[in-house]
Amino acid sequence: NAGVTQTPKFRVLKTGQSMTLLCAQDMNHEYMYWYRQDPGMGLRLIHYSVGEGTTAKGEVPDGYNVSRLKKQNFLLGLESAAPSQTSVYFCASSYWESSEQYFGPGTRLTVT
Amino acid sequence: GIQVEQSPPDLILQEGANSTLRCNFSDSVNNLQWFHQNPWGQLINLFYIPSGTKQNGRLSATTVATERYSLLYISSSQTTDSGVYFCAATEYNFNKFYFGSGTKLNVKP
Numbered sequence: 414n415a416g417v418t419q420t421p422k423f424r425v426l427k428t429g430q431s432m433t434l435l436c437a438q439d440m441n442h443e444y445m446y447w448y449r450q451d452p453g454m455g456l457r458l459i460h461y462s463v464g465e466g467t468t469a470k471g472e473v474p475d476g477y478n479v480s481r482l483k484k485q486n487f488l489l490g491l492e493s494a495a496p497s498q499t500s501v502y503f504c505a506s507s508y509w510e511s512s513e514q515y516f517g518p519g520t521r522l523t524v525t
Numbered sequence: 526g527i528q529v530e531q532s533p534p535d536l537i538l539q540e541g542a543n544s545t546l547r548c549n550f551s552d553s554v555n556n557l558q559w560f561h562q563n564p565w566g567q568l569i570n571l572f573y574i575p576s577g578t579k580q581n582g583r584l585s586a587t588t589v590a591t592e593r594y595s596l597l598y599i600s601s602s603q604t605t606d607s608g609v610y611f612c613a614a615t616e617y618n619f620n621k622f623y624f625g626s627g628t629k630l631n632v633k634p
Contacts, residue, residue: 446622455529455611455624471621472526501566505622511556511615513573514622519566 414439417517419504425523426494434489434520436504444507445487447479449500456503462487494524527552527616531625538602538632546597546628548612556615557588559597563608602632
């Protein structure tokens with residue numbers, strides 16, 4: 414099993430550009446999450462999904478959109494990137510809401 | 526949401542020393558996890574421990590849910606233990622996972 418994978422690993426964007434980050438899990442988990450980690454801080458929840466076709470806002474949802482069209486995939490979109498979105502983005506999944514979360518390797522995004 | 530506080534924020538150890546990291550949370554939780562973020566940024570699951578005690582090699586963890594804290598013990602530390610240790614918790618009836626700000630550990634040879 415690959416667990417949780419993320420693509421791409423690195424990306425540099427210019428202000429105003431758009432992009433999509435892909436998260437995939439092969440553990441048949443219902444719940445998936447997108448977090449961002451800024452220097453010297455813990456992770457903060459952006460959006461999450463409790464199942465295929467459902468999404469919900471986390472702590473810091475502004476400037477991001479998500480979609481969960483397939484159970485195994487969770488997409489994070491930036492429509493118009495801003496320098497404040499420079500961060501490391503982590504995806505995670507869990508079987509249900511209070512079970513163990515498994516994290517992907519992260520995507521380092523720089524917006525210039 | 527719940528508040529998750531970790532202490533100490535920074536810790537320097539000589540290889541072979543033992544240490545205890547603490548995580549306090551402000552409300553009842555139904556999920557408590559400890560992670561190690563290595564120097565390459567990868568998050569590694571250490572323990573899923575909403576209550577009780579678990580051990581895995583040189584590491585062990587205890588969560589006392591009624592007193593709202595969790596402890597991570599590292600014994601006979603090694604340089605590969607360096608990195609940042611995070612605890613994270615979910616409160617009842619919510620899907621959101623709240624992270625502490627971490628303990629940065631540096632183990633010197």
